[in-house]
Amino acid sequence: MKPAAKASPVAPGGLASHIDAEARSWLGLLRSVRSWVVCPHMKPDADTLGSSLALAALLRQLGNRAVVVCTDPVVDRFGFLPGAHEVVVGSLPADLPPDTGVVTLDAADFDRLGALGPQLRALHPFVNLDHHVSNKRFGTHNWIDTASAATGELVYLLHDLFDVPVQRDTAELLYAALVTDTGFFRYPATTARTLAIASALVATGIDFPRVIECIYERQAAGAIRLAGMALAKFHLEAGGQVAWTSIPLAMFDEAGATEDDAEGIIEELRKIEGVQILYILRESRESGVRVSLRAKHGHDVNAIARQFNGGGHLAAAGCVIDAPLAEAEERLKAAVLASL
Numbered sequence: 001m002k003p004a005a006k007a008s009p010v011a012p013g014g015l016a017s018h019i020d021a022e023a024r025s026w027l028g029l030l031r032s033v034r035s036w037v038v039c040p041h042m043k044p045d046a047d048t049l050g051s052s053l054a055l056a057a058l059l060r061q062l063g064n065r066a067v068v069v070c071t072d073p074v075v076d077r078f079g080f081l082p083g084a085h086e087v088v089v090g091s092l093p094a095d096l097p098p099d100t101g102v103v104t105l106d107a108a109d110f111d112r113l114g115a116l117g118p119q120l121r122a123l124h125p126f127v128n129l130d131h132h133v134s135n136k137r138f139g140t141h142n143w144i145d146t147a148s149a150a151t152g153e154l155v156y157l158l159h160d161l162f163d164v165p166v167q168r169d170t171a172e173l174l175y176a177a178l179v180t181d182t183g184f185f186r187y188p189a190t191t192a193r194t195l196a197i198a199s200a201l202v203a204t205g206i207d208f209p210r211v212i213e214c215i216y217e218r219q220a221a222g223a224i225r226l227a228g229m230a231l232a233k234f235h236l237e238a239g240g241q242v243a244w245t246s247i248p249l250a251m252f253d254e255a256g257a258t259e260d261d262a263e264g265i266i267e268e269l270r271k272i273e274g275v276q277i278l279y280i281l282r283e284s285r286e287s288g289v290r291v292s293l294r295a296k297h298g299h300d301v302n303a304i305a306r307q308f309n310g311g312g313h314l315a316a317a318g319c320v321i322d323a324p325l326a327e328a329e330e331r332l333k334a335a336v337l338a339s340l
């Protein structure tokens, strides 16, 4: 292992100085409570998984016990993340010590913890670390930093706070969290701090092209076929300010794709000149119609998602509409056009 990098060279006083005073007053809990369950949100993405696995490693470096428990299994494309095979799926381990606390990462509301939620309620303290503007502050202790492009940024700052060097495996986890939530440092949520953290992560000697290849260049043929079919039928509204498409269940079958394969298709619509708001709807076998929305140039899709009991960030949000696909398309289109 190469020597670990310390805090970014561009942040005099240390990046931990970015932690707000209220959170700083209680974050010492992470050191003093000796046993933790670390919990990513359901259907875990690279930010929630990377930040959870990295936090578990940090807690162990502090001499504590930590286990990562998630409602849903880790999908194959994130199986390369260091420690991914250690994630306990579906229920809490039976042998947790008394006085075990819980930290949730990247979960904007309690329901995002999935079926595991009720079991977690028995643990104390309940720490909620997140960067979503829609976060419901459901923990006993909440650190919601909406200036962070990814929850992974918060976990990096914690290393600085506790003066713990960032190990190479941790750097890979946090790099995966940062690149996915920022779309390779393209989205407006990306800040100088995000890039300073990325720089420090790269300085640990991680093979970052491999991280990117593992996440983005190992798709099944069916996923590419699905993207082709969904993009071939996209719609433009409001003189080209809005672009959208939808994926009925039958399209997954025809493409030979899984529901997870729909991830990322929305980003193609971003490339259309003049588009301000873009979204994709997909029928789900589990529940209703799943919607992902993105905004450019300061438009607010969090406000739109909230009208359907969803949420997220100003520029990226989601919701589930419990209606047939055609009806969901009409209701969403009306809400999007009204927001312009």
Ligand SMILES: [Mn+2]
Pocket (backbone or CB within 6 Å): 047, 048, 106, 131, 149, 150, 151, 181
């Ligand atoms: Mn995130």
